[in-house]
Amino acid sequence: MSNWADDLATFGQTAELLALLELADDPQLNAKAQMLFYMALSSGWFTAFADPDFPDFVPAVNTHLNAVGTNPDFIYGAASIDGNGTYLISGERGDELFVMLDIVAGGLGVMEQLGPSLGTLDFDELVIDSDLRFQVMLSTQRPIGWDGNWHPLDPSARSLTLRQASYDWGKGHEARIAIERIDKAHSPRRWSVDEIAERLGGLAAYPKRLAGMALGFIKSQRDKGLWNALEHDDWAGRGGVQGQHYYQGLFRLEPEQVLLLETELPDTVRYWNVQLSDMMWNSIDWMNRQSSLNGGQARLDDDGKFRAVIAADDPGVPNWLDTGGNNEGAIMLRWTGASSGPAPILTVIDAADLKNRLPAGTPLVSKLEREEHLRARRRSVQWRRRW
8 A cells, every 4th residue: 555654755855866956055946956856746647657558648748847858849748558569549640740659668657667769650651541540550560451551569668759740839730649459358447556556656756767867967968068068969768769860068158148059951851949948957938938949930041051049138139049047058959850960059159249240131030029929939839739
């Protein structure tokens, strides 16, 4: 039977992570870390009672559960599976930029341990009818008599991560997707006392795990000295998309300073974005702030380059990345399905010199224009399916 006091004590051990903060006695950092701990607990509820016999794509990360660098352009879903089972996924493709399913040996679910990626299913590779409807079977062997879409399932598979990407938020039609296990009879379980105790114990321990991942990542970036610098990484098997180029680092700005990000673009690229997070590795509020830009939102300069200005105060240019009032935080840029992975350049400059460092044709954005744009951005985020 679940012991309430023991579970509370387990959750309380999350406070040990405060030692990972750059300034462990800073009241503001402590308060934000505690917010992260409770957010992780809330996120964990979505997967704590996940059942591989009755999977469901749950939104464990979203605008409010924005931990571990949640991508503002993605609608996420996570489902628990048994790699020896047979699953039917059905629905409508919609017209999102892409819909991908990452099959992994272990994900971020409460009752899972991280495991390697076992392959990616791109929904654009499926046979889809004229109404954009589809069915695809996942199993270790193709079922006898099944001549529709099929994708092999590794017996070690334990989790599916679904991503729907959009450049133009809230426009068009998002995918509608259902998953069901079909090699077992439909007989919903009734959780036993011992099972409930095990799951609640896992949930109580989850904040230390998820927040530890977030704070540990930021600490590793600090330890590498990646201030106003970027490194290349591949997050496949650790919650990222297989074959995607990631550039990540930290920003640090003094008063009256801005950070100029400049990059070439790949000759071909399916999707790309850049986003900011705080020092808890929470994505900065992208509903109310322009803290991210993607390949559909960004303005390219006449020379074909992308330039963005990372600043706490509005610099009056289209490609402003709002730090949310933070003078320190994290940067991540992704190239997906790209012919190459150009490395961005970061340059700290005085805000007063910004105009001289940008191309002559860079347009100005008035306060009224920014207000209208941010209100439109806020609406578009809410028009998307988030939970």
